[in-house]
Amino acid sequence: xxxxxxxxxxxxxxxxxxxVVIILVVVVSAVIIGRQNLQAQGATSGFAFxxxxxxxxxxxSLIETGxxxxxxxxxxxxxxxxxxxxxxxxxxxxxxxxxxxVLRTANNGALNAIGTMYIETFRNIPMILxxxxxxxxxxxxxxxxxxxxxxDLAFFSSRGLYLPGLNVTGAAAAIFFLLLAAxxxxxxxxxxxxxxxxxxxxxxxxxxxxxxxxxxLLGIVALAYGRVPDTPVLSIPELRGLNxxxxxxxxxxxxxxxxxxxxxxxxxxxxxxxAGFISVGKGQVEAAHALGLAPWHVFSRVRLxxxxxAVLPTLINQYVWLFKATTLGIAVGFAxxxxxxxxxxxxxxxxxxxxxxxxxxxxxxNNIIAFVLNRVNKAIALKGTQLRV
Amino acid sequence: xxxxxxxxSHMNKYYGGFHALKDVNLEVxxxxxxxxxxxxxxxxxxxxxxxxxxxxxxxxxxxxLGTELNDDVANIDIIRRExxxxxxxxxxxxxxxxxxxCTLAPMxxxxxxxxxxxxxxxxxxxxVRIPEQAEKFPGELSGGQQQRVAIARxxxxxxxxxxxxxxxxxxxxxxxxxVLDVMVGLASDGMTMICVTHEMGFARQVADRVIFMxxxxxxxxxxxxxxxxxxxxERTKEFLRQILSH
Numbered sequence: 314x315x316x317x318x319x320x321x322x323x324x325x326x327x328x329x330x331x332x333v334v335i336i337l338v339v340v341v342s343a344v345i346i347g348r349q350n351l352q353a354q355g356a357t358s359g360f361a362f363x364x365x366x367x368x369x370x371x372x373x374s375l376i377e378t379g380x381x382x383x384x385x386x387x388x389x390x391x392x393x394x395x396x397x398x399x400x401x402x403x404x405x406x407x408x409x410x411x412x413x414x415v416l417r418t419a420n421n422g423a424l425n426a427i428g429t430m431y432i433e434t435f436r437n438i439p440m441i442l443x444x445x446x447x448x449x450x451x452x453x454x455x456x457x458x459x460x461x462x463x464x465d466l467a468f469f470s471s472r473g474l475y476l477p478g479l480n481v482t483g484a485a486a487a488i489f490f491l492l493l494a495a496x497x498x499x500x501x502x503x504x505x506x507x508x509x510x511x512x513x514x515x516x517x518x519x520x521x522x523x524x525x526x527x528x529x530l531l532g533i534v535a536l537a538y539g540r541v542p543d544t545p546v547l548s549i550p551e552l553r554g555l556n557x558x559x560x561x562x563x564x565x566x567x568x569x570x571x572x573x574x575x576x577x578x579x580x581x582x583x584x585x586x587x588a589g590f591i592s593v594g595k596g597q598v599e600a601a602h603a604l605g606l607a608p609w610h611v612f613s614r615v616r617l618x619x620x621x622x623a624v625l626p627t628l629i630n631q632y633v634w635l636f637k638a639t640t641l642g643i644a645v646g647f648a649x650x651x652x653x654x655x656x657x658x659x660x661x662x663x664x665x666x667x668x669x670x671x672x673x674x675x676x677x678x679n680n681i682i683a684f685v686l687n688r689v690n691k692a693i694a695l696k697g698t699q700l701r702v
Numbered sequence: 703x704x705x706x707x708x709x710x711s712h713m714n715k716y717y718g719g720f721h722a723l724k725d726v727n728l729e730v731x732x733x734x735x736x737x738x739x740x741x742x743x744x745x746x747x748x749x750x751x752x753x754x755x756x757x758x759x760x761x762x763x764x765x766x767l768g769t770e771l772n773d774d775v776a777n778i779d780i781i782r783r784e785x786x787x788x789x790x791x792x793x794x795x796x797x798x799x800x801x802x803x804c805t806l807a808p809m810x811x812x813x814x815x816x817x818x819x820x821x822x823x824x825x826x827x828x829x830v831r832i833p834e835q836a837e838k839f840p841g842e843l844s845g846g847q848q849q850r851v852a853i854a855r856x857x858x859x860x861x862x863x864x865x866x867x868x869x870x871x872x873x874x875x876x877x878x879x880x881v882l883d884v885m886v887g888l889a890s891d892g893m894t895m896i897c898v899t900h901e902m903g904f905a906r907q908v909a910d911r912v913i914f915m916x917x918x919x920x921x922x923x924x925x926x927x928x929x930x931x932x933x934x935x936e937r938t939k940e941f942l943r944q945i946l947s948h
Contacts, residue, residue: 515816515817594793596789596791596792596793597793597794597795597796599756599789599793600787600789600793600794600795600852601795601807602756602782603754603756603782603785603786603787604782604786604806604807604811604855604856604859605779605782605783605807605811605859606806606807606810606811607779607810607811610810610811614795614806614810615795618797619795619796619797622797693797695796695797695839695841696796696838696839696841696842697796697838697839697840697841697842697843698841699796699841700791700792
């Protein structure tokens, strides 16, 4: 017996088994106690409410929703809004982050100062305040009748930003963006995948562009199918009466959150990317200069690829974090996933189920982000041992 | 025109208050092989790094292949395309394959098509006897192999002049000769070479002139026979005693 207890193998198995049992006991008893308490209060549990009509409306939705639609559809709309805002916010934050990181690492005192001032200002103000600030700013723009406009094509008013668009259905637009994204992702995956490295470069680049073009073309086909009949192709906003008609309206709720994510998230991403630039070996940059590469090529072919490789794991962290910041939508009245769940809780009363759906939704979305980017990280990681000088 | 590859006159370089290079005068003809040696901190690396503007000189003039090296960015680009450099720590691009390391600059800075760049890269990789590693990444090669790739990468730009900055001093002893062999081969093909190195055997074998530097000055300049057998300056004698004593 004592020899069994002393066996390392046995101890490992015993500890793990004990751990699993404890977790099972905790989970099962939580469910049982929860059910008993709910029954004692006379509350019904379960997911039947998902099919009930909500009775409220959403301020912004990518799919059509109305008070007679079900909670299920509203939750889907909220989820889509969160993904939509998250994608816009993360992309913009990257643009801001890269720009500020370049400013801060430039060989120019004035640019460094601008970058540093940016970071120290926007990193240190809580994002909820920034969201409220941009919301206040956007909603205090003039009324539609006095809206600022650019060549009568784009209008900036307190009711939102109006941009020229296409007369297509929302679904067609969504499919277009999905196909476009799929084309870009497939072409990037093809470029970095090891499996196709042995292919001649000319053929590889031809396939890469074909894949991308296919995504764009299929997207355009989707747009053509989704055209709203009996309308011009282009939808240009114009002032009619007291309001602006046609065009694409970007509501101030969405715009203020997207700006806040770009400005606040961008400050953090800038610092991460700056760390990447600093980690790039001086020798590699000197070698690139010595070969006669133009400054832009030294940056785009040597410094940036090496910097991104150095910090991609940290960047993934930032993206996941920034994605969760979409839950601030509730502060300015944007119907993101969290906001829809919150309102649904007060309307339907199914707190546990709705919180469960909310948590599961974020777990799945953030795990997808992390999974995909970790694969990318693995695919582009430097091979072999690196000499650090 | 002239057969002068590099002409440096009355060049001074300062790092803040530190006078790194003092009134350096040097003329290198096309096809000449120069070895620069001297104790560490003597300014020999700084000298050759001034030739392709990795370091900036403050006074005097540097003329490379008829182009004056000054603040003019266009001039710097012209010179860098014609002057290849091999570094102590190889400085290959770790995210690119060996072949991509060799084709990057010809394609971007010389606007050569990918097919042509790859063809010529394979030719130079064969010349440094490493064509079978073309698809590998630098991190997967030994130090000696990496340095030979670095030489091939510099050669792919078809430079007029090659600068070597202590190319063997970061290598394990058994890998030094494979790199030196390649360098001897280049020398016999008539490449203009300026090498900072402590490989005195290499200097004896291929150098047309050996330059000894100390405290930022060129102290002695002589053909290798005379340099090793009858150095004139006391500091040169002391240096040679130290590095040849064992």
